[in-house]
Amino acid sequence: MTTTALDALDHAAFMARLGPVFEHSPWVAERAWAARPFDGVDGLHQAMMRVVQAASTDEQLALLRAHPDLAGKAARAGTLTADSSQEQAGVGLDRLSEAEYVRFDRLNTAYRDTFGFPFIVAVKRHTKDSILAAYETRLRNDRNTEIKTALVEVGLITRFRLEALLGGPGNAGVSPASAAKA
Secondary structure: OOHHHHHHOOHHHHHHHHOOOOOOOOHHHHHHHHHOOOOHHHHHHHHHHHHHHHOOHHHHHHHHHOOOOOOOHHHHHOOOOHHHHHHHHHOOOOOOOHHHHHHHHHHHHHHHHHHOOOOOOOHHHOOHHHHHHHHHHHOOOOHHHHHHHHHHHHHHHHHHHHHHHHOOOOOOOOOHHHHHOO
C-alpha cells in the first residue's frame, strides 16, 4: 500500500491499518489522521512522531509502558503483538537458554524498577549480546535521559513497522536522528 492509497482510506480503515503501529497505542494514529495527506513514509512517520512529541508526559509514559519486556513473560506465554513477536524472534529472543531468560528477567526488573517503564530498544538494529550490553549501559542513565532514549527507540521501531507495512525503502538509512525527527 502506498501513502497515497492510505490517504484515501476512510477513518476506520486508516485506524485498522495504522492503529497497531505504536504498541497498544492507537491514539497516535488517531491524532495523526488529521495530518493527511502524507508525503510518503517519511511524512507519515514524522506526523506520527509529532503526535508523540506533542503528547503529555503522562501519555508518553503510557506509550512506553505499553511495550512488553524483552524476552519477558508475555513473550514466553505467546501473548505479544504479532509485530513484537516477529521482532523479538528475529534477534533470537524466543530461543534463549534458561540462564539467558533469567538474565533478561533480572535486567527487565532492574530497568522497570529504576525507570517505571520497560526497556525499549529497536531489536532489528541489535544482536542478543548488544541488547544485553545496552541494558547495562542504559541502567546508568537518569530518568529524563532514559525517557528521551526510549522515545527515540520507539521512533526507530515504528519506522521499521511503517516501512514493512507500506513497502518503504527497507531498513537502510534509518538512524536514531531520522527516526525521532518531527
